Amino acid sequence: MPASDIIAGTGLREDAGRRNVRLLAILRWLAVGGQLAAIALVHFLVGVRLPLVPMLGAIGVLVALNLAIGQIVGRRPITNGALFATLLVDVACLTTQLYLSGGVGNPFVTLFLLQVVIAALLLRDHASWAMVALTSGLFAWLAHFAPPFALPPGWASSLSTPYIAGSWFNFTLTAVLLALFVTRIVRNVSEHDARLAALRQRAAEEEHIVRMGLLASGAAHELGTPLSSIAVVLGDWRREPAIAASPTLLAELEDMRTEVTRCKDILSQILLASGEVRGNAPVRTTLRTFLSGIVGDWRGKTQVAAAYEHLMTGDPRIVADKALAQTITNLLDNALEAGGRRIALCAWWDGDRLVLSVRDDGRGFAPAILDGLGKPYLSTKTRRGAGLGLFLAVNVLRTLGGTVSARNRSEGGGEVTLTLPIAAISMPEDSA
Template identity: 50%
Template sequence: MKGNTPLRARWLPSQWSADAAGRKNMALLVQLRWIAIAGQVATILIVHYGMDIRLPFPSMLVVPCIAAAMNLGSMMILRRRTDISHAELFLALLFDVLALTTQLYLSGGATNPFISLYLVQVALGAVLLHRWSVWGIVAISSLCAAMLSLVYRPLDLSEAFEGRLFDLHIIGTWICLTMIAVLLVLFMTRITRNLQQREAYLARLRQQAAEEEHIVRMGLLASGAAHELGTPLAQLAVVLGDWRHMPEITGHPALVEEVGEMETAIKRCKAILSGILMSAGEARGEAPQITNVRDFVDAIARDWRSANPGMPLRCDFGPHDYPRIVADPVIRQAVTNLLDNAREAGATYIDMLVSRDNRWLHIAVRDNGPGFSEEMLADVGKPYRSSKGKQGGGLGLFLVVNVVRKLGGRVNASNSVEGGAMILLRLPLATLALEEGKHDV
């Protein structure tokens, strides 16, 4: 236990938000609002002082100040959170509509050529919001525009502008349309890119779900094999144990030796069955153990050397201090799969390199075999992609990638400079380490 959290709960993968694009889009709305604030202040100053058109100067400056406060609050929220909901995007656009309405009310209402800026909010809503929300922005913008044709504060124009109002309106309309075109091009392209990244993320999730479904099917087959083979193997083990104590057997050394060989074969079958079950996501009742990283890796290497005599396997831990960890059997099986793959690929020696930094525990398996082809490096982690040319091969690395990914880690495959292949497992210490205070190097 860690606090009140069960050990098994700590193996749950990190939750990645599918709506991360919402945060990026809110950041773009914040940038757009800063541009609007700067444009409003500049326009107010130019019209009031440069063109000598008397505006309600203090009242009109209140709106940019409120918008600036809104932006500062939004930036604080963006720093603390990884996603933004659809409702928050809708409220942000609604605020911009109401802020624009207030400014237009104070500066001539519907006679103000900048009333076309409503189209920017509608266009942004069409890209960012759901259907009902978009129509909500359309309805509110239309209602505000209609209200501004009836209720507004007229401009206080001097006699110098008599006869020139139409020309001023045409110039203002041209400036407004230019602003709309520039803003839409700048921000629509960036918003579209954010949405494309979100679609790519969802596509990866769908691919991951398909791979996990494949693992579930393999788990069902492995469970069936456990029920079918577990009981007969247990019965054979009991019978052989009885034979070992029978006088008819103990009096014949050759029979004793044969019984011992049969018991060894049954233990080997049980070990193979356990490996199949752990690869499929089951551990035959084995719970995660609390141990040291060095002891955990040394135990894996010792067991593998016993099963593969004559194959050199060297472990290098580097000059690091390692925390105590919760060692789930699936990690042991993942590393064992990598060692088996290296041996089957034709390696004559294998190195297991262990290191760490502030966030990750690194376990690398390096061999002197033929290495990966370019096609294999591009398809690492996909089922039935194997360099050994065997039918049904490639599942070992596929299972390793999925096990590590479920723990919140990563798997990288490469070819060593000296030749041979190297698989690097990056496991998060936040998930593995028993004591958070020992994460620092």
């Protein structure tokens, strides 16, 4: 993955962490207000005497925590451990209040479940389950160690041991189910967001191809006509008596014709790079002939030994266009530029899918190339326009319904694997 993407992703996560901490701070202020109101109501209006000093001390801890967070949140990144630590303080303060006001007989004991839900939403799975275990243990501890709470006559009641045991079991079961399903829902939402981000990335890449296509089409229209005119003029010059009688002029004329042809080929490559990847000079042939022809033509241009390993049974008839051929040629060129001296194109079947592998013994792929496979202009080469080989391969194979993967081989060198359904290039039976 490019460094810019990593930095952007880290920044988004840190921003989300800060917003979550601020939301927890708001919730904590609400808890402070609610506890103060409840203490004032019970102590001063109902007349039930509460240990005000320790209870107000617990509230003071929450206030101090919020003030400290307000000073820190904008300066330091918020980690999973930091969030878990703040929740531990909340749980400790709630436990203190419950211990001083009736233990599990206090109806607010169910607020432990709020901590479980918050942990399941904001923290990693192991921290969520740690919160479930902690709150379940504190529930049991309060049931056993919390001192009796004196209530006015007519208000007092006692809870039986079986009822307390059942309440603990009910609390633990509820906490486990909440953690299980909330974490599952959060995971599903995260996976959905990841798929949506991948679709957006793909749409951006395809939009990039469209823009390249518009630019290339304009260039082709502008340059194609004068090149064709020059080719016609050069053909006419060959018949001029003065030129036909001069071997030197004929040789120079042939060089000019070769260069014009090369320019026209370059225009074709530009059109291919722009995303016009289908229907470009389709050829009816067989699969073996098509693949061996690509390797043979490439060997003739580079004078480098490239092997073709045909590991398939059968030789189906196909309709091959220049897009797929150029994709394989680009990968062979990349292998050569990576320092490969033993380069091979291997083909085999995987069910009804054709698998093509280009292997070399060169330098292999840099980690950034593997992480950003198929991104345009992502290359270790410095020349202008570098990095389009794998980008075009990904988009050509995507058009054919296939996939592209790359890896570094354990014995050295790199390998790019193309997988596509044979139906995408096979010739219809009625036209065979």
